[in-house]
Amino acid sequence: MSLVVAVDIGGTQIRAAVYEPNNPSPLNLKRVRSFALQPGVFDRLVKAIESVWPAEPVAAIGFSSPGPLDPYKGIILATPNIPEWTNFPVRAMLSERFGVPVHIDNDANLAGLAEWKYGAARGHHDVLYLTISTGVGGGVIIDDRLLQGYHGLAAELGHMTIDPSGPLCGCGHHGHVESFCSGPSIARHVNEQLAAGAESTLHADPNLSGQQVADAALQGDALARAAFAQAGEYLGIGVANYLAILDPSIIVFGGGVSQVGDLLFKPFEASLKKHILHPRYLEGLVITRAALRDDAGLLGARALAELKTDSVKITS
Amino acid sequence: MSLVVAVDIGGTQIRAAVYEPNNPSPLNLKRVRSFALQPGVFDRLVKAIESVWPAEPVAAIGFSSPGPLDPYKGIILATPNIPEWTNFPVRAMLSERFGVPVHIDNDANLAGLAEWKYGAARGHHDVLYLTISTGVGGGVIIDDRLLQGYHGLAAELGHMTIDPSGPLCGCGHHGHVESFCSGPSIARHVNEQLAAGAESTLHADPNLSGQQVADAALQGDALARAAFAQAGEYLGIGVANYLAILDPSIIVFGGGVSQVGDLLFKPFEASLKKHILHPRYLEGLVITRAALRDDAGLLGARALAELKTDSVKITS
Numbered sequence: 001m002s003l004v005v006a007v008d009i010g011g012t013q014i015r016a017a018v019y020e021p022n023n024p025s026p027l028n029l030k031r032v033r034s035f036a037l038q039p040g041v042f043d044r045l046v047k048a049i050e051s052v053w054p055a056e057p058v059a060a061i062g063f064s065s066p067g068p069l070d071p072y073k074g075i076i077l078a079t080p081n082i083p084e085w086t087n088f089p090v091r092a093m094l095s096e097r098f099g100v101p102v103h104i105d106n107d108a109n110l111a112g113l114a115e116w117k118y119g120a121a122r123g124h125h126d127v128l129y130l131t132i133s134t135g136v137g138g139g140v141i142i143d144d145r146l147l148q149g150y151h152g153l154a155a156e157l158g159h160m161t162i163d164p165s166g167p168l169c170g171c172g173h174h175g176h177v178e179s180f181c182s183g184p185s186i187a188r189h190v191n192e193q194l195a196a197g198a199e200s201t202l203h204a205d206p207n208l209s210g211q212q213v214a215d216a217a218l219q220g221d222a223l224a225r226a227a228f229a230q231a232g233e234y235l236g237i238g239v240a241n242y243l244a245i246l247d248p249s250i251i252v253f254g255g256g257v258s259q260v261g262d263l264l265f266k267p268f269e270a271s272l273k274k275h276i277l278h279p280r281y282l283e284g285l286v287i288t289r290a291a292l293r294d295d296a297g298l299l300g301a302r303a304l305a306e307l308k309t310d311s312v313k314i315t316s
Numbered sequence: 317m318s319l320v321v322a323v324d325i326g327g328t329q330i331r332a333a334v335y336e337p338n339n340p341s342p343l344n345l346k347r348v349r350s351f352a353l354q355p356g357v358f359d360r361l362v363k364a365i366e367s368v369w370p371a372e373p374v375a376a377i378g379f380s381s382p383g384p385l386d387p388y389k390g391i392i393l394a395t396p397n398i399p400e401w402t403n404f405p406v407r408a409m410l411s412e413r414f415g416v417p418v419h420i421d422n423d424a425n426l427a428g429l430a431e432w433k434y435g436a437a438r439g440h441h442d443v444l445y446l447t448i449s450t451g452v453g454g455g456v457i458i459d460d461r462l463l464q465g466y467h468g469l470a471a472e473l474g475h476m477t478i479d480p481s482g483p484l485c486g487c488g489h490h491g492h493v494e495s496f497c498s499g500p501s502i503a504r505h506v507n508e509q510l511a512a513g514a515e516s517t518l519h520a521d522p523n524l525s526g527q528q529v530a531d532a533a534l535q536g537d538a539l540a541r542a543a544f545a546q547a548g549e550y551l552g553i554g555v556a557n558y559l560a561i562l563d564p565s566i567i568v569f570g571g572g573v574s575q576v577g578d579l580l581f582k583p584f585e586a587s588l589k590k591h592i593l594h595p596r597y598l599e600g601l602v603i604t605r606a607a608l609r610d611d612a613g614l615l616g617a618r619a620l621a622e623l624k625t626d627s628v629k630i631t632s
Contacts, residue, residue: 068594077596126466140561142458149563150442151596156560159593161553163479171593237477244472245456245561247465277475277487278384280393280467 002059003027004305005098007049008297009065010107011036011081015298016048018058021306024118028052036082042090046097053098060101061094062305064297067106071152074104103308105148109155110300111292112139113146115252117303119291128248129290130157130239133255135170136178139300140246146304158182162237180234183210183257190227198223214260228263235264236271243281254290318375319343320621321414323365324613325381326423327352327397331614332364334374337622340434344368352398358406362413369414376417377410378621380613383422387468390420419624421464425471426616427608428455429462431568433619435607444564445606446473446555448580449571451486452494455616456562462620474498478553496550499526499573506543514539530576544579551580552587559597570606 006026008015014034017026030051034041049061066079074091076082091102105113112129121127127141138157140147147154158178159171166175167185179185187208194204200223202208202216217224239251257264269287276282292299322342324331330350333342346367350357365377382395390407392398407418421429428437428445437443443457454473456463463470474494475487482491483501495501503524510520516539518524518532533540555567573580585603592598608615 068596138561142463143461145459147458147562150565150601151563151599153594153597154561154563156593159560160557161591162477163481164553165479173591173593237480241476241557242561244475245454245470245558246463247467247470249466275477275489277472277489278469280384281469283467285466 002057002309003054004302004309005049005052005058005061006298006302006305007045007061007063008301009034009045014045014048016052017298018052018054019302027054039084041082041084042093049098058100059309060103060305061098062301063090063094063102063104064107064110064301065104068153069104069106071105071148074102103304105304107297108137109139109146110304111254111296112141113303114292114296114300115290116141118299120252120288121250124250126248127250127252128242128246129252129254131255132181132253132257134183136182142246157242160238160241162234162241177234177238181231186210186213186227186231189230190223193223200224210257214263217263225263228260229267232264232267233271235268237275239272240275240277244277247281249284250286250288252288252290254296258289318373318625319370320618320625321365321368321374321377322614322618322621323361323377323379324617325350325361330361330364332368333614334368334370335618343370355400357398357400358409365414374416375625376419376621377414378617379406379410379418379420380423380426380617381420384469385420385422387421387464390418419620421620423613424453425455425462426620427570427612428457429619430608430612430616431606432457434615436568436604437566440566442564443566443568444558444562445568445570447571448497448569448573450499452498473558476554476557478550478557493550493554497547502526502529502543502547505546506539509539516540526573530579533579541579544576545583548580548583549587551584553591555588556591556593560593563597565600566602566604568604568606570612574605
């Protein structure tokens with residue numbers, strides 16, 4: 001059986017690793033800084049891959065990157081974190097450089113794939129993975145297959161409108177799940193309430209972070225707690241929608257905002273129960289946290305390379 | 317190759333037909349009244365099936381019914397149109413009676429499957445079917461497979477919240493796509509506007525139908541036209557959401573309200589363009605009307621039976 005090389009590139013780090021089948025640990029793993037706003041990102045990527053490249057044959061490279069990207073053509077369309085990469089044919093360039101097939105998808109899809117193959121959703125066939133962080137992203141497994149869609153743009157779960165008169169989303173539309181539930185959205189809500197005269201231990205600050213709001217909430221600040229309660233309420237509406245459409249057996253929450261725990265998830269669960277179309281959707285439904293954390297993108301890239309490689313037999 | 321028997325039961329009609337592989341026309345077809353509110357629906361169903369049952373071997377029965385139902389257990393959970401059938405094990409009962417495997421799913425899912433296999437979506441691998449009628453229902457094909465979900469409750473597209481402060485839906489929740497776009501929802505909106513003093517050729521009437529509003533709109537009535545424009549606006553928000561999650565290559569619109577044409581679809585298209593997350597979702601996207609009309613449920617039941625029957629080779 002052949003080895004695969006997995007690569008995960010983000011705004012701050014490039015990770016490259018080589019895996020053998022059925023061994024959870026990498027044979028070799030390298031982490032380097034991306035310096036993603038500076039020229040030469042691709043050269044740094046190639047160097048990181050070279051540093052882990054094994055002597056034995058490699059079947060394929062799996063590659064994870066922020067989107068949007070076209071997984072079928074192997075092109076990064078645009079990614080805010082790496083401005084140099086616009087309509088960037090990363091698959092062809094890596095394939096030419098390393099002489100093996102390259103398979104790419106976005107980090108949220110691949111984190112979902114990783115949780116299904118190696119993490120919290122092992123053994124499930126229908127998986128909804130939702131990461132709540134600076135943005136809200138998703139990865140969906142249906143019937144043991146990654147949902148990619150016709151253009152490779154499926155599972156953009158954060159960009160579902162749940163209130164057309166809701167707050168402005170980073171994408172320019174209004175009332176998306178992300179515009180209620182992401183860390184910056186929660187902080188913006190607190191700033192708006194402070195500007196309107198609400199009392200709090202927090203002070204209006206354009207750089208206020210979701211983490212600072214979480215810290216204040218954990219110390220009992222009423223405004224901060226209400227901000228998470230509102231995010232949980234809208235998250236429940238969004239998830240009720242996902243369930244009506246996708247009807248998974250497990251929901252896996254990843255991302256930093258998910259770490260806040262009950263502050264978000266108690267109001268979320270109450271809202272989900274209130275908004276679910278039929279209680280049957282919740283029967284046997286597992287709601288849990290991601291198991292893989294920082295290496296989810298890397299393990300997803302590994303899973304993608306393995307799934308796409310005929311010579312590797314995948315059993316899930 | 318073996319024959320399959322297809323059955324479609326609705327509030328008014330039972331259809332039963334027998335099909336041979338690769339022949340679009342039934343060898344035998346029977347339509348009878350359901351008398352669905354009266355006792356004895358199952359007996360009438362059995363009689364209809366018997367009346368078309370062929371001398372040659374039958375591989376399977378495919379069965380279409382209004383939902384909600386459990387396709388894995390073969391049980392009708394509850395269907396407002398057939399009150400006698402609550403937790404009704406139709407699969408076991410038909411299988412015992414006719415001695416062949418029986419496969420069931422709801423009418424909207426199977427209409428989507430039929431459009432993919434025999435109708436407007438032939439050749440597409442990722443299909444969104446949306447029926448807009450008394451309710452709003454959906455059927456979704458992903459990667460040439462029917463989306464059913466863990467509980468068999470996926471693709472309830474009409475019950476996605478797009479405005480939590482929106483109108484009351486038939487299901488008891490607020491602001492679902494159905495509560496803006498179904499025929500009764502459009503008529504209710506007109507009644508509300510009339511009660512608020514709007515001018516129109518229409519008169520406030522609790523029995524006002526979507527069809528009457530459509531007729532008035534086609535004759536230029538401004539209130540009726542505005543009612544369809546609003547439904548189209550919200551339909552565009554809903555469909556933008558479906559695209560962000562599912563990213564299909566074709567959208568097929570079925571159901572009576574879809575017949576109204578530009579009155580609904582011009583505002584819909586403008587709204588979809590406005591609300592779509594990224595224009596790339598619309599590249600090459602086909603938006604069209606259902607091809608199969610009244611026989612969609614029957615042909616979907618046929619397709620389901622064929623797909624589930626190993627002895628019949630399916631090429632799509």
